[in-house]
Amino acid sequence: MRLAKAYEPKKYETDIYSLWEKNGAFKPTMRPSTGVGGTKRTFSLAAPPPNANANLHIGYALTVAIEDAIVRYRRMKGDKTLFIPGADHAGFETWVVYEKELAKKGKSRFDYSREELYRQVWDFVEKNKHNLESQMRAMGASVDWERFVYTLDNRVVSTTYDSFQKMWEEGLIYRGKRIVNYCTFHGTGFADIEVVHEREKTKLWHIAYPLVEGDGPSTSLGVKEVIIATTRPETKLGQSALMVHPKDKRYQHLVGKKVNQPLVPDSPIPIIADEYVEMDFGTGVVTVTPGHDPNDFEVAQRHKLPAIELITTEGKMSDNVPPPFRGLPVQKARTSILAALEEGGYLREVKDYVHSVAKCYRCGTPIEPLLREQWFISMQPLADKAIKALRAGKINFLPESKKDQTIRYLQEVKDWNISRQIAWGIPVPAFVNVDDGGDWIFNSDVSQEAIKVGDKTYHRDPDVFDTWFSSGHWPLVTLDFPKGEDFKQFYPLSLMETGGEILYQWVARMIMLGLYLTNKVPFSDVYIHGYVLAQDGAKMSKSLGNVIDPFELIERYGSDALRAGLLTGRRPAVNQGYHPAKIKAARNFANKLWNIARYIEGKIGDEPINRGD
Ligand SMILES: [Zn+2]
Structure with a gap:
């Protein structure tokens, strides 16, 4: 074949990606064939699960660019490299999107039972999940699709329930009237x-x-x-x-x-x-x-x-x-x-x-601020353990300042209210005695509205868990804790890479829950990235009309150009503008590589080289 004059990524990217995927290139295997000889090292990373309800935005393109670059580097070095994808049911976020869908049909949440709503949102998210997967592929993320984890998968739910039950039995979970930040419109805390x-x-x-x-x-x-x-x-x-x-x-x-x-x-x-x-x-x-x-x-x-x-x-x-x-x-x-x-x-x-x-x-x-009966986690014992581990240098942070910030947060952390008053999420596996509001029991059979124990009737708590409670178990559930082969081989994860805005909600909680359940920190390194801002340094927002769609850029310049353009000149935890010139420069660089290949092809033809010659 004769290579075309200019590189047209659109013509090749999809085919190359499926070729990789079909040949198991994203599987965590030793790779002596890379020429480096392979190493005994493992490298593991679980991508932060994007919201299943929406298109991937440019911030997630940056996430993919950073993580995939590191993963491919490790893989090429010969490390046994695991990169796990996932999607987040994003409780409240999804709920808001779905309520808008209902409003378009002239309906509201009050027209359905909780169970009906749950099913509807489930279907709604299912549709979007496939969209999300194809977008991840278009971005070139070299993830192991067979290990995809959705935050409502059975294994996530059962790990979350086990953890809740363990905390309950150990007195770390309590039911208390507490002031909750309450939105009277959304009816949730x-x-x-x-x-x-x-x-x-x-x-x-x-x-x-x-x-x-x-x-x-x-x-x-x-x-x-x-x-x-x-x-x-x-x-x-x-x-x-x-x-x-x-x-x-x-x-x-x-x-x-x-x-x-x-x-x-x-x-x-x-x-x-x-x-x-x-x-x-x-x-x-x-x-x-x-x-x-x-x-x-x-x-x-x-x-x-x-x-x-x-x-x-x-x-x-x-x-x-x-x-x-x-x-x-x-x-x-x-x-x-x-x-x-x-x-x-x-x-x-x-x-x-x-x-x-x-x-x-x-x-x-x-x-x-209203008084509500809620489930709380006593955070002090969990936070103390996390502070100790961080002070002992068990996790490297990039930038280092984020570690101090996390410690300061943990020192002042308040008890965590894990109840949410919405239908979309993981139901709280707790039932209350209809005759005694103080008598709560744990039961994971949440498909029942009511259960009988002896002559007592118990009603299920209508609330669901805060999304961060289940996603706080992310390093565990992606590795199939506690008995999975991956858990034995890859825990703790090598790297947690995510945005700075969820340092407290997510990173700090993963550390606490990981230590609580395994006595080990859940990851060895944390890399924090900043926002991708608009060119003028403003935050991208729909109302300002300055949102850049990463897929338009992939369409025009190719996914390599988008990724390289986003990575160029970027520093950890710094919000930096999007620069079209960098994307174009990356496109030109890709074209240069293409031309080199074309030059070689012109000199030696495209017959396979026989190494024996
Ligand atoms: Zn509201």
């Missing part, structure tokens, strides 16, 4: 790191709380009331206390006294002292609202104060507030509470104020 914070203009309202008569002569105290400052008047319908800083000289003499709550009759509350208070915020006196503020919740635990639920999961005022306000949506309640405070003469001052508001990262609804 979020981890702290899933919440976005936005600066917003608001008001700081100053409200007077009269001291209780007879609780010491008010003249001797020199005051008749205490004024607090708040940005959330709607939560002032059921406080547990007022609090001041113990060192605040203005209020020390009032600690231990009681005040009346302006709009709540006959409900005196104490004034307490706690270091949590910032003396220079407002008047230096704040209310304690344990039912709707995570910090106040901790204060209340320290001081043994009750937590009153004032707002419901629908974002309305609960039955625990005085009658005129019950059932009002939060915003409306705010208006009428302010009017009532004004009328009663309790509203003293209103100031402009800028603060940070927590919002749902999908729909922008302000997050309502």
